Amino acid sequence: MEQPVSTREAYTGGNVQPVEGRDVPRVVAVLRRFEATTAVWVFVAFVLFVLILNPLYHLVLESFQLTRGQGVEWTLRNYIKAFTEPLYRGPVLWTFIVSAAVGPLSLMVGAAVAWCVGRTDMPLPGFIRTSVLLSFVTPPFLGAIAWIFLAGPREGWLNIIYRGITGAAGHEYLFNIFTMPGVVFTMALFTFPQVFIVVLAALNNIPSDVEDAASIAGGNSLSTMVNITLPLVLPALMAGLLLAVLEAMTLLGIPAVLAIPARQHLMTTQIRAIMDEGIDAVGLAAAYSFPILVAAALLVWMQRAALGRRGYATVGGKGGHRRPQKLGVWRYPVFAMCMVPVTCAIVLPYFALIATSFMKNLGHGLTWSNMTLENYRSIFQSRAIASSMVNTLLLATMAATGATLLASVIAYISQRQLVHGHRHLGLLATLPLGIPGIVLGVGLFAAYTKAPFVLYGTLWILFLAYVTKFLPLAYQASNAALMSIHPELEESGRILGANRLTVFKDVTVPLFKVGLLASWLLVFMPSLRELSTSALIWTIDTKVISVVILNLYDEARLADIAALGVILMIVTLAVVVCVFRMMGRDFMRA
Amino acid sequence: MATVDLVGLTKVFGGKVRVVDRLDLHIEHGELVSILGPSGCGKTTTLRLVAGFLQPDEGEVRVDGKLISSSSFSVSPDKRNMSMIFQSYGLWPHKTVYQNVAYGLKFRDVTRAEADRKVRAMLEVVRMEGLADRYPAELSGGQQQRVALARALVVEPSILLLDEPLSNLDANLREEMRFEIRRLHDKFKITSIYVTHDQAEAMVTSDRTVVMNMGKVEQIGTPREIYERPRTRFVAEFVGKTNSFRGVLRGRDQLEVAPGIFLRTAGDNEFREGQCVLASVRPHNVELYSEGRGPSATTGHNVWSGRVTRAHYFGDSVDYLVELPNWPQPIRAILPPNVWFRTGDPVRLVIDPAKCVLLLDLPED
Numbered sequence: 001m002e003q004p005v006s007t008r009e010a011y012t013g014g015n016v017q018p019v020e021g022r023d024v025p026r027v028v029a030v031l032r033r034f035e036a037t038t039a040v041w042v043f044v045a046f047v048l049f050v051l052i053l054n055p056l057y058h059l060v061l062e063s064f065q066l067t068r069g070q071g072v073e074w075t076l077r078n079y080i081k082a083f084t085e086p087l088y089r090g091p092v093l094w095t096f097i098v099s100a101a102v103g104p105l106s107l108m109v110g111a112a113v114a115w116c117v118g119r120t121d122m123p124l125p126g127f128i129r130t131s132v133l134l135s136f137v138t139p140p141f142l143g144a145i146a147w148i149f150l151a152g153p154r155e156g157w158l159n160i161i162y163r164g165i166t167g168a169a170g171h172e173y174l175f176n177i178f179t180m181p182g183v184v185f186t187m188a189l190f191t192f193p194q195v196f197i198v199v200l201a202a203l204n205n206i207p208s209d210v211e212d213a214a215s216i217a218g219g220n221s222l223s224t225m226v227n228i229t230l231p232l233v234l235p236a237l238m239a240g241l242l243l244a245v246l247e248a249m250t251l252l253g254i255p256a257v258l259a260i261p262a263r264q265h266l267m268t269t270q271i272r273a274i275m276d277e278g279i280d281a282v283g284l285a286a287a288y289s290f291p292i293l294v295a296a297a298l299l300v301w302m303q304r305a306a307l308g309r310r311g312y313a314t315v316g317g318k319g320g321h322r323r324p325q326k327l328g329v330w331r332y333p334v335f336a337m338c339m340v341p342v343t344c345a346i347v348l349p350y351f352a353l354i355a356t357s358f359m360k361n362l363g364h365g366l367t368w369s370n371m372t373l374e375n376y377r378s379i380f381q382s383r384a385i386a387s388s389m390v391n392t393l394l395l396a397t398m399a400a401t402g403a404t405l406l407a408s409v410i411a412y413i414s415q416r417q418l419v420h421g422h423r424h425l426g427l428l429a430t431l432p433l434g435i436p437g438i439v440l441g442v443g444l445f446a447a448y449t450k451a452p453f454v455l456y457g458t459l460w461i462l463f464l465a466y467v468t469k470f471l472p473l474a475y476q477a478s479n480a481a482l483m484s485i486h487p488e489l490e491e492s493g494r495i496l497g498a499n500r501l502t503v504f505k506d507v508t509v510p511l512f513k514v515g516l517l518a519s520w521l522l523v524f525m526p527s528l529r530e531l532s533t534s535a536l537i538w539t540i541d542t543k544v545i546s547v548v549i550l551n552l553y554d555e556a557r558l559a560d561i562a563a564l565g566v567i568l569m570i571v572t573l574a575v576v577v578c579v580f581r582m583m584g585r586d587f588m589r590a
Numbered sequence: 591m592a593t594v595d596l597v598g599l600t601k602v603f604g605g606k607v608r609v610v611d612r613l614d615l616h617i618e619h620g621e622l623v624s625i626l627g628p629s630g631c632g633k634t635t636t637l638r639l640v641a642g643f644l645q646p647d648e649g650e651v652r653v654d655g656k657l658i659s660s661s662s663f664s665v666s667p668d669k670r671n672m673s674m675i676f677q678s679y680g681l682w683p684h685k686t687v688y689q690n691v692a693y694g695l696k697f698r699d700v701t702r703a704e705a706d707r708k709v710r711a712m713l714e715v716v717r718m719e720g721l722a723d724r725y726p727a728e729l730s731g732g733q734q735q736r737v738a739l740a741r742a743l744v745v746e747p748s749i750l751l752l753d754e755p756l757s758n759l760d761a762n763l764r765e766e767m768r769f770e771i772r773r774l775h776d777k778f779k780i781t782s783i784y785v786t787h788d789q790a791e792a793m794v795t796s797d798r799t800v801v802m803n804m805g806k807v808e809q810i811g812t813p814r815e816i817y818e819r820p821r822t823r824f825v826a827e828f829v830g831k832t833n834s835f836r837g838v839l840r841g842r843d844q845l846e847v848a849p850g851i852f853l854r855t856a857g858d859n860e861f862r863e864g865q866c867v868l869a870s871v872r873p874h875n876v877e878l879y880s881e882g883r884g885p886s887a888t889t890g891h892n893v894w895s896g897r898v899t900r901a902h903y904f905g906d907s908v909d910y911l912v913e914l915p916n917w918p919q920p921i922r923a924i925l926p927p928n929v930w931f932r933t934g935d936p937v938r939l940v941i942d943p944a945k946c947v948l949l950l951d952l953p954e955d
Contacts, residue, residue: 486678488678488680489680489682491643491667491674491680492676492680492682493693494667495667495668495672496693496694496741496745497668497697497745506693511684
């Protein structure tokens with residue numbers, strides 16, 4: 001301290017390297033220090049902007065435009081047409097009704113099953129849990145088609161059995177899936193798992209002692225549940241309800257399969273129908289998309305607010321110990337109740353799908369003489385279907401890799417707070433949660449059918465679609481994985497002499513590997529079955545399996561669909577099993 | 591070996607919270623200085639400023655007189671030749687004990703054979719030689735702590751930083767590792783900064799202790815000075831237990847704690863007659879005797895008669911509360927268990943004036 005030392009003098013004692021000479025001006029020094037991370041930040045921000053904001057920008061732009069010969073006219077006519085013509089008003093009303101019905105139905109079923117699995121001594125809770133999660137993996141459009149095999153008015157098996165038992169005439173039926181209640185029923189089957197997951201997570205985070213404390217204070221089971229358990233899971237119930245409503249509002253597959261034969265468009269199918277009219281109709285489709293976009297953004301925001309600060313992390317005490325509610329004689333009846341949604345969502349549809357895939361004639365029932373492998377053969381012989389399978393696998397692989405890379409860089413930047421504005425990056429990465437797939441499809445179409453970026457007709461537009469749509473999933477997985485890597489693990493490498501890059505290579509990446517794999521898988525699986533965006537931007541050369549299935553449905557080739565659906569599910573499950581195996585082994589080593 | 595100087599070191603979080611506020615500290619070659627304070631007092635921030643994980647907003651960090659951190663300049667952590675023991679140990683779960691310890695040598699100019707020899711020697715020093723091929727998850731907390739120490743020491747750093755290194759251990763192990771850290775320091779004599787909120791850790795391990803509160807230094811001194819001659823009320827109350835009496839100074843050493851009641855103290859030339867000051871008396875320095883026993887007031891001691899209002903038996907000591915007539919507050923006394931008074935017993939309470947330390951009476955925050 002005594003000797004005068006220049007403030008610019010670098011520390012050079014021992015084996016320490018000089019970082020900065022006496023003559024280097026401050027600006028250069030600052031630049032040198034932030035150069036690499038800033039460059040990455042700018043690049044990532046640019047990519048995010050293009051991915052997410054470009055389609056939205058074109059969506060807004062097109063909605064105010066009409067093509068007039070060579071020129072473009074600025075106008076409000078798209079909006080006027082979309083919201084005054086009776087043709088377009090019906091779907092708005094019905095979308096509202098269906099969402100409003102699906103939400104509470106999913107909430108009731110999802111929450112009840114979650115409570116039984118998480119909080120009671122019901123037999124086989126693990127089986128119920130796995131089955132519900134399995135129905136989460138099932139593509140909704142495939143489920144809807146399976147339910148046609150089960151509850152189609154003429155050839156549905158349940159109706160055939162009904163006629164067999166009661167001796168009713170051939171045109172009579174018990175169930176008709178081609179009705180609005182049928183649509184609601186099928187949608188609820190594939191949205192209740194969302195509620196289940198959110199509520200189960202919240203329930204698992206309430207330690208029993210919180211409830212025990214209430215019991216000791218003199219409350220009975222019912223009052224404990226009403227006064228303690230319910231308020232604690234209320235945010236999760238709310239979030240589950242909103243998720244289910246959002247899903248019901250934005251699904252394309254189920255209404256395309258079930259509502260159109262019932263002669264009623266929902267907004268999603270109506271948008272697809274408008275887009276089919278040709279490139280001039282994009283403006284109308286864009287205008288018509290706005291209510292769903294706004295509603296979706298609102299629902300996501302409300303769901304965030306509901307979970308908000310009382311989210312999972314803060315609910316938990318010690319988390320661990322929980323004593324299940326004793327059901328006594330009700331154990332098996334409760335189990336049977338839980339089996340009802342599982343049967344409807346998994347057992348019956350999969351049975352119907354697999355059986356149908358081997359049948360010659362759908363109306364002739366399950367007999368040996370009606371069995372064949374012909375459906376599978378016709379699929380594998382079709383050049384178009386084979387190329388769609390290649391496309392799907394290629395796209396899913398690319399999208400999973402792209403989204404994971406992008407998401408992990410964003411997660412790293414925002415968690416380690418490497419740059420100012422890191423929060424905005426994370427926010428931007430989760431923004432697509434509020435963009436319904438069908439709206440994204442319209443936006444991408446509007447953005448990439450014109451110069452300078454003509455991607456329409458190539459796989460790239462689908463790649464952009466999948467990366468954008470599933471980026472939030474990858475980001476959340478990466479973020480969670482990174483959060484488990486304590487910053488001190490990196491800092492201890494730094495202080496021992498490794499620079500940031502070396503630490504990243506030696507410490508962060510090896511520890512992050514499992515999280516990356518999870519993130520990759522989380523994008524790969526839904527990419528295999530993505531429909532609502534693909535349905536608007538596919539072309540003859542860029543078909544994917546989900547689009548092929550929808551086209552086969554229009555041609556009424558139901559047995560082929562069943563075979564293709566079975567293959568799709570086998571591939572999906574195989575990937576899931578493989579990745580879990582790999583992850584398992586990796587965990588053992590670490 | 592190195593000296594460390596912190597000069598007016600300041601770190602501001604969120605634009606207004608001065609987490610570390612104009613901190614000055616000089617650390618000698620081979621000295622172990624502990625920074626002691628409650629959570630949020632800025633002690634860990636100080637350590638991270640020294641390590642280079644944070645950059646100061648004002649002030650400087652110098653090593654051997656040479657600048658390594660200021661508001662406009664910072665040598666990156668990997669170029670400071672320091673080592674750090676983290677609260678979570680920071681052991682890499684995907685590397686074995688051996689690989690963890692050897693990692694830092696990759697960045698030093700040592701041959702492979704020499705590195706191997708150094709790692710094995712260091713594992714022996716921390717008594718972990720048999721477990722070199724284990725993964726951290728397969729070790730107990732104390733063993734992980736030893737590996738962290740080995741990893742930090744094997745690179746022969748010029749400065750060792752320890753951030754609450756024992757806070758994750760259970761009580762028995764913590765006591766053992768306190769002595770272990772001191773043993774290693776005596777062996778290698780590396781200039782060290784040890785951050786802790788546990789006064790016993792600070793007392794056992796360090797040559798000097800810095801007591802921090804709300805970003806500022808309250809007192810710097812040897813553990814003995816800190817304990818026996820605290821300079822502020824905060825230090826007196828944070829380091830060990832204490833009885834504090836507020837009063838007015840009469841004469842050089844008489845403190846009037848209540849009208850007509852005087853406590854004779856050690857006195858202090860810093861304070862003037864008539865000034866409001868505090869007197870701090872450690873419960874260990876309060877003696878209790880049965881009626882009629884013990885020294886009399888003529889010896890110059892403070893002697894009063896009182897009554898025991900609370901007695902708690904702790905095995906190695908008994909913790910009493912004694913009420914004196916006309917006193918503003920009861921007095922706490924901790925005595926060895928060979929004498930045993932019951933609640934309600936009359937006692938004679940004796941305090942050596944030399945053990946009554948005067949402090950500045952600052953208004954409570």
